[in-house]
Amino acid sequence: MVSFRDERSAHRYDQDPSLSRGDVSTIRGRQRSGVVEQDRNLDTVDLRVPADPAYLAVVRTAAAGLGTRLDLTLDEIEDLRIAVDEACSLLLAGRAHPGRTLDAAFEVGLVGSQNLSVTISGPVAELPREASFSWSVLRALAGDVVTGTWQDGTWIKLSVPGRAEK
Template identity: 70%
Template sequence: MGTISLGSRSETIRSTDTVDLRVPADPAYLAMVRTATAGLATRLDLTLDDIEDLRIAVDEACSLLLQGRAHPGRTLDTGFEVGPPGSGLLSILITGPLGQLPDGQGYAWSVLRALAGEVVTGVGDNGAWIKLTYVGRGDQ
């Protein structure tokens, strides 16, 4: 949130939008998360290549959190923070059913680090999580 002052009048404006998506913890639903990622990235005026990179990175993160299998009765929770149009900022927090993440080596981790910008991981009460922060070129 931010404040804009116009003389004696001021207004609070939203500097980011937040979108939450919850799907069953099943690889069959990853297309929904990838599509949501692409749709939100489009709002930031990213190039088609940047949008595809984000889709791939999100797919790899989700696959790591599911370890390639369904977890009946559990969910994959994704929270998106979308910066203002033209900012190029998209932050994606994905929480899955695993109690811990696989080690930080291998192809999926390499893809995440190469395509997503900043990658932070951890484990919370609701399971393991991966946070991807992408800062594109925006309106530069």
């Protein structure tokens, strides 16, 4: 499932509840009574792919495409791609999870508030120790990293400043 939300449109695709494994907007507490709240200063892109390392290229490519909107340099876009890939890898623990999904919510700041935050949720119940090499790479490449758990797994939120904030 892919959905785009901004000040021009706010829609959710109806889904079979038996197939749903959670919603990133629910994790972030942005959904109440089935109505998605809009932040008029953000464009949001939600991406849901099967929880399988084979689909990480789709999430990396989406991150790179949105990084260009912030006028990031090629090196900064590559850093963003690597950070998103590391976060996804941590959330998958290096293996496929049949029947589960990896959800990525990208919030891109509009003109005047150029930033990007990516919240990725995955099926692993517990993230590896933060002293691992993957965490070192992730923290070095992302501006801010926050983690948490929810009923169906864990999530990682990355915040990357855009050119206007540097």
